[in-house]
Amino acid sequence: MNIIFFDDSQRDHLLPLTFTRPTAKLRCGILTLEEKWLKRLDESNTYSYLTEDYLSTKFPLREEGEDLFINPAVCPDADLVEAVLALEENESLMQGDILIATRTREALMEEAEQDTEVLDYEGSFNYISRPYHLFSNNAAELEKDFALITAGRQSAPISKTNTLIGERIFLEEGAKVEAAVLNSTSGPIYLGKDSEIMEGSVIRGGLALCEHATLKLATKIYGATTVGPHSKVGGEVNNSVIIGYSNKGHDGFLGNSVLGEWCNIGADSNNSNLKNNYEEVKIWDYVAGRFAPTGLQFCGLIMGDHSKCGINTMFNTGTVVGVSANIYGGGFPRNFIPSYSWGGSGGFMEYRFDKAMKTAALVMERRSIELDSVERDILQVVFDKTATSRG
Template sequence: MAKYVAIFEDANFADFFPLTLSRPVWGLRFGIGILAERIIRVFPEHKPLLFCRPEVAFVGEGLGAVNMDWPKDCEELVLVNGRALWPEKLKSFLPAGAGVVKDSETVVAARMVKDWEKLKLSPAGFEVNKAVSGLPEKKSADMLANFLWDLVLQNAQAIADDFEHLAKGKNDKKMFKEVEVDNQAVIKNLEQTYLSPGCKLDAYTILDASGGPIWLDKGVTVQAFSRIEGPAYIGEQSQLVRSNLRGGCSLGPGCRIGGELESSIVQGWTNKYHSGFIGHAFLGEWINLGAMTTNSDLKNDYGPIKVIRDGKEFSTGQMKVGSFIGDHTKTGIGTLLNTGIQIGFSANLYGGTLFEQKLIPSFSWGKPDRMVPYKVDKAIEVAKAVKTRRGKKLTDSEEKLFKQIFEQTKKQREALQKNN
């Protein structure tokens, strides 16, 4: 018999658009890893199961079994909401026996030692409330992310927590044998700095971990005149090019980042090679930002920033909120982005001016005053070319998802055109 941890996506995934148009909510980057990885780490004695919308299930390949039938050898099942921010704290809060942890009426996690077969899948995830009814309840607030800006706001703390967990037994002498560090590179607070094998620090680079830990994953290159301020995580094979990374940044694999980045998360495989400022933002994968692309993350009156949610203005309650950019989106040189702007999947923006809109639908093409639909076949063709340049291939599942998102967001594009 075996123990399992089932990480599920609940009905709130749409509150994380545009990033969750193309991935499960548990696939979002946070700290050193993605949400699902952080949960799996703290349940090493449990085999991972993952559940989500069928169209994005391929994202979980390699993490564990996705959307599979319940295993017959299960003796204990731990359910964890894929939006869980602090899995280590959550694990210690779970009852030793059967029980459920809720934030208001939302299931955060549960331990089931019998009757777990009652769980049924639905398009939005588990029917967990029905399944856990009758279990002893504990209440706990602030355990779940509710919006993308929650992840951005708390990313610095997540990096610090993950570093403490992952850096146990760090051996600096061994570490420096497996990396290339120029004599004129500067590392402040080595105790809070980890360089994975294959990392390279050029001359005149600064890693300043005095304000929080810095973790460079395998094969990261930091070019001359770059500065990294902790807390920070830089993903595998990423390159920093004359960049200024302020504290609270997490970059996924394969990124090429120049200019200034502050308190932001980049899912992976994104180019921001040139100067320009991106702050308090969440960027997806396979994005290309033209030179001097800049987002505002602060209003002149220092008031709370609003976003568009369900077609209406919605206050984030935060003074600093930047941009949220979906996968495969591109901007031309000199593009300026308003505070709290959401740019969908595979959009193409240009014109060298300010986009005052708060919402740019997926597959939009053009300037602020003239947006037209981006043909999906052309978008797929470009995506194939982009991935080929990085030695990757656009899979059949990804191509199918392009077409599905195009249809899913059709009404948003039509509404935008009416307002042009």
């Protein structure tokens, strides 16, 4: 079966996270959105992406004529997968305005919706159409992913130096944890391959610590949190998602937040996740071009790929930071920081593209990954597309 993961009409509402990736590459729970589907379908299936043109070199589209298009923003369960697999050619599965999947020869979603028979899906699912949906759905998705990944398997041994509360703890091969408190009564705790929890850490699940990720000494985690591959985290973290390859390695609070890849949070930096008047949080919406309501009382920091902040940075409730921003200095910076901005509470200037790429190359080199021309071209498009927001 040839699967094509398509970005739906809501993808721009997921900016800045989708500036540099298709929707399928976002992470919620343990797995990325595409991995949730592939593990339930058949991981031997071929798959590709229908996304923005400037992303298509890195995330190409491969058509075979009889393709199954899947909306990865819809998080699957067994019932939904069964309904999708039952689709015949020229049939689409929808719920309201949400196109879930279609089996068609058409590569354009608009044509597919017009030319196929529509079947209504009556079941429930989590739908990721805003950045804050990643952390607000993280507890439920972590539970589903944990059950899916660990079914019929046995955890690697857990050291007796740890204090264990509850039994929903699973270690993959090479995972290490010593002298920590692990409480899985409120959510499962999953440690990916070659991950590590250092001594003195206190974990109240759910927690997904993905492969090669690290929790540093005396880290405190509570409220479903995901630390993506090759990330390092310390301090206090509540109900947050780190997609991967990012660091928050020191003391300071991160709550109800999402960090992209290649981000770095300086020591003793904090974000607010609750307004002083306890009102609903609004955050910047790229489509509307203004601050839009979230329906949430708790919402912290949304940060795009390659952005960094210096030590003691203070982020206000509901702050959105674009791609490749560099933030530093005292006081609270504004709560929408455009991509390629350089500065802080005293004001911002444009972060020169060549300087941003030099930093990105050095950061990626530390993980033995090259900033190649494909990645650089994507970041150049983001720089150009966001120029007016810096104006």
